[in-house]
Amino acid sequence: MAPQSVICKVIHNREIARGIFDMSFACPGMAELARPGQFVHIACGEGNLLRRPISIADILPGALRVIYEVKGEGTRYLSQLKEGDPVDVLGPLGRGFDLSRASGNAILIGGGIGVFPLLPVAKLLGKRAYVALGFRSASAAVLTEEFSAVSAGVHIATDDGSMGYHGFVTDMAEMLSGVNPTILYACGPKPMLKNVKLLAEKFGVPAEISMEERMGCGIGACLVCACKTRKNGEEGFSHVCKDGPVFDASEVIFE
Numbered sequence: 001m002a003p004q005s006v007i008c009k010v011i012h013n014r015e016i017a018r019g020i021f022d023m024s025f026a027c028p029g030m031a032e033l034a035r036p037g038q039f040v041h042i043a044c045g046e047g048n049l050l051r052r053p054i055s056i057a058d059i060l061p062g063a064l065r066v067i068y069e070v071k072g073e074g075t076r077y078l079s080q081l082k083e084g085d086p087v088d089v090l091g092p093l094g095r096g097f098d099l100s101r102a103s104g105n106a107i108l109i110g111g112g113i114g115v116f117p118l119l120p121v122a123k124l125l126g127k128r129a130y131v132a133l134g135f136r137s138a139s140a141a142v143l144t145e146e147f148s149a150v151s152a153g154v155h156i157a158t159d160d161g162s163m164g165y166h167g168f169v170t171d172m173a174e175m176l177s178g179v180n181p182t183i184l185y186a187c188g189p190k191p192m193l194k195n196v197k198l199l200a201e202k203f204g205v206p207a208e209i210s211m212e213e214r215m216g217c218g219i220g221a222c223l224v225c226a227c228k229t230r231k232n233g234e235e236g237f238s239h240v241c242k243d244g245p246v247f248d249a250s251e252v253i254f255e
Contacts, residue, residue: 005090006030011063013081017142021079024058024065025087034059036120037096037187037210037246040066043088044074051090052078053241055117055187055210064091067116067142094245097121097185097208104182105130105152109173109196111188112136115143117210121185122151130179131155134169134188138162152179170195174202181205187212190254197249207249211240228253 008025016022030040034056041051052074058065070079081087099121106125110118111134122129129151135141137160147154156164157172165172170192173184181203186196187210200207211227225240229251238244238251 003091003093005088007086008089010081010083010085010087012083013079015079016067017140019070020067020140020142021070021075022057022065022067023078023081024060024063025089026063027089028062030089030091031059031062031064034064034092035096036099036124037117037208038092038094039117039245040064040089040091041093042066042078042090045077048074048077050074053093055113055245056092057116057119058123059120064089067113069113094241095243095247097210097246099124101183101206101208102128102185104128105179107132107173107176107179107181107184108151109169109184109186109188109192110134111169111192112140114186114188114192114210114212117187118185119143119146122147126150127152130176130181132157132169132173132176134158134172134192135163136160168192168195170199174199177203183207184249186210186249193249193252194254197252197254200249208246209249209252210245211247211252212245228255 008027011024013023039053039055043051054066054068057067105128108118108131131147131151131154134157157169184200184207193209226237229238
């Protein structure tokens with residue numbers, strides 16, 4: 001079924017950390033179609049021509065939840081929406097995570113805003129999900145209690161050492177090798193995802209990674225979100241919005 005553009009109603013929209021907002025909106029049909037790892041494209045007022053792509057952070061009965069960071073005029077507009085306000089949402093879009101590949105335990109690795117789309121994965125995998133989350137500092141750490149409530153355990157890394165492990169989240173995730181993962185699921189900045197790919201090779205298991213790229217149309221009509229991939233032995237370019245945002249890590253070429 002083609003993605004739907006729907007005028008939804010905001011259920012809540014609140015700041016959960018400095019510049020980080022947690023919003024849910026009622027959209028029964030869209031919520032029924034949504035899968036972990038997909039995203040929605042949200043209109044940000046008349047003055048902002050392009051929609052903003054935001055990962056789905058939770059799939060609720062009759063509603064979707066997104067968590068976003070205020071970075072510009074578009075997301076600033078979203079942060080000002082109140083309960084009951086209309087919001088124009090196109091979705092669900094993109095290719096999500098394939099949870100059928102988790103035949104046993106899975107390690108979930110999130111960095112920064114890449115933490116958010118992993119929450120529905122953790123909820124569905126439950127105690128088979130071992131979670132490693134990386135943040136700049138303790139003040140930027142969000143959703144840790146929610147992950148803890150649904151998973152086998154949460155391990156935190158921070159860049160400044162103010163919470164949990166002091167260092168890269170992938171270094172900490174490597175310490176979880178004893179759980180014998182059957183797959184890694186990850187979302188975060190490119191350097192982190194490159195290390196996730198190497199970590200999966202070291203573990204001898206597959207990895208699915210959600211790529212973060214700037215998007216224009218969100219449906220594959222423009223070339224803004226192209227990333228270099230190798231499929232069937234041939235190098236080329238894939239659209240993150242249409243062919244992803246989730247890719248098998250073995251397909252992605254990191255420069």
